[in-house]
Amino acid sequence: MKKLHFISLTANRLSGNIPGYLGNFTGLTYLSLESNQFSGVVPPELGNLTSLKTLILSSNNLVGTLPEALAQIKDLTDFRVSDNNLNGTVPEFIGRWTQLGKLRITDTPGPEFPLPIVPYKMEFLVLRNINLSGTIPEEAWSVKITLSATFFIMITVYN
Template identity: 50%
Template sequence: MGRLATCPSTMKILFGFMILTVLMLICMEPNQVEAQVEPPYPPDYEVRALREIATELGKKDWNYNENPCNNKSSWFTPPPPPNVPEAINNSTVTCNCSFPNGECHIDGIYLLGQDLDGVLPRSLVKLSYIKVLVLYLNYLNGKIPREWAALKLETLNVAMNRLSGPIPSYLGNITSLKYLSLENNLFSGTIPPEFGKLVNLENLTLSANYLVGKFPSFLANLSNIKELRISSNNFSGKMPDIFQSWKQLEKLEIQGSGFEGPIPSSLALLHDLVEL
């Protein structure tokens, strides 16, 4: 009899606990929604620039009805899980939303393995806050636009395309560059002397092109260089003894580059070198 009397009380306690749990979830929901609020749209002129850039590149699947800064949908490729190799295909636009008044500006475009068959976009210059441009592994042709010389790029990777002609001297005006990869294209001619102005450069990759001429001694100015790859070209002559200028060099790739004679002995002074 006593046990039967306690059942209603037990049921009331359980029911009350369920109600309390539901109320807690309801109270938490607004906070969760607030934490997931979308960032602001970038300025209209930047969205218009994206449309022009897409037309020049041959990019046809960006959804302009969505916020390019939302890290979703056509504007973002999720990173792979831990311990899973990164996919070659990537279609991502990144934004910097740390400006005053919560403004967002596009600061990066990553289009890897997208089968793009257009040209390098002159309209990129309309994205004045952009720092990273990666167009690796596509079918882009033509030349590097002169307009890009006005940008403050830190990373420029247009490797594995069909770009041709001489490497333009005006790339030397982008002194903010830290990473520059032009490998596996159809570039010809010599390395422009203006590259000696790229004093912030840490990685320079020019392999697998049709570059000629003697080793450019002005590259000794690149005192911050950590990785230099110039293999599979048609250079000539001996390498100058300039390795002592590259005290931070970690990786050097020069095989099949056309140089003659022994490698200068100053190579032994590169204590950080781990790959040759």
């Protein structure tokens, strides 16, 4: 289905695994499954959504790591996976999403450093309560900020 561009199923009581067939909606530019009860892993089929600009998977019960297939989404501008049970490192491919302006990973037992290189267009970065340890790599601060852009960064570590 190439004509469907927008799906928001936010704040329902949907449960089970995120259906892999959502990857067939290749015309999607916006997908929000936020605030449901989805469980299991993020299906790699979502990587087929190469037109996607916004992907919001926050506030579910997702586990495992983010699939490498998501790297195929080249023009993503907004990615949120807060409040899940994901683990592992923040995937390096996030640093290759050069259009990414908003990244939110919070309230998750992982991921760990290293952080990917922060894309040039990043305006909103929240990494809160995700059990970060170690030192913040210098390249995480190397983003160039213009006077016309607003940049917000929030990294909180709780002991």
